[in-house]
Amino acid sequence: MLTHALVGLLVAGAISLAARSARSLTTSGAIAATVIGALAVTVGWNWGALLILYFVSSTVLSRLGRSEKEKRTSAVVAKGGQRDAIQVLANGGVFSAAAVAMLIEPHVRWIALGAGSLAAAAADTWATEIGTLYGGTPRSILSWRSVPTGTSGGITPIGTFAAVAGAAFVGLIAKFLGWTPRLPAVVAIGGIAGAMIDSVIGATVQSRRWCDACERETERMLHDCGSETRRLRGVSWLDNDVVNFVSNAAGGILSALLMR
Numbered sequence: 001m002l003t004h005a006l007v008g009l010l011v012a013g014a015i016s017l018a019a020r021s022a023r024s025l026t027t028s029g030a031i032a033a034t035v036i037g038a039l040a041v042t043v044g045w046n047w048g049a050l051l052i053l054y055f056v057s058s059t060v061l062s063r064l065g066r067s068e069k070e071k072r073t074s075a076v077v078a079k080g081g082q083r084d085a086i087q088v089l090a091n092g093g094v095f096s097a098a099a100v101a102m103l104i105e106p107h108v109r110w111i112a113l114g115a116g117s118l119a120a121a122a123a124d125t126w127a128t129e130i131g132t133l134y135g136g137t138p139r140s141i142l143s144w145r146s147v148p149t150g151t152s153g154g155i156t157p158i159g160t161f162a163a164v165a166g167a168a169f170v171g172l173i174a175k176f177l178g179w180t181p182r183l184p185a186v187v188a189i190g191g192i193a194g195a196m197i198d199s200v201i202g203a204t205v206q207s208r209r210w211c212d213a214c215e216r217e218t219e220r221m222l223h224d225c226g227s228e229t230r231r232l233r234g235v236s237w238l239d240n241d242v243v244n245f246v247s248n249a250a251g252g253i254l255s256a257l258l259m260r
Contacts, residue, residue: 053173065133072150077240118248141154201246207231208234
């Protein structure tokens, strides 16, 4: 286990450093990713492989057409570009908890919990990155009215297809890693469900703000025009990072329950 931990620290550190140099992670994000990566490899090489493949796919998609996506979403999205520690933990926190549980008491339910949470994170990331670039004008998942690109709870057909593909991608990784045959299906189901939960929460109770200068809804405290925004609706502390964590946890828990 010590050897795994040391190797994991080196591998995760190298990947995180490369991501930091490529401006995919901030310094705090790189530190958080290194810790999570080292923990994953400590549990087993397959856990490390799953996390690395998820991270690489998400990073590649986030860099695809980055400038164009930032242009379309800068007025709405609070965070963009490089992921900080909070964002890394929002997407990898449940996976980390599952890894710790696996070290304490090995059981397939912890694999399902960790993989399911990553499937939900992948589904959300793929939907966001691909949908923003190629999906056109999104519509609210509840009212079906058109909403600005980048609005939480907004979906497109292409983005929805990408969400399914992202969840299935993690499920396929689980299959090729040789885990129990039932796992890939429950992981994919958990991932898709988690992404849908993310959209529903985003459309209902996620914090929304308003820029009086631009007369536009946003998630930013300071709008891209330079004006401070005021709270409009939703739960004040329920930002996009919290929503991501909750939806990823939901996807992981559902996968673990289905394994029973």
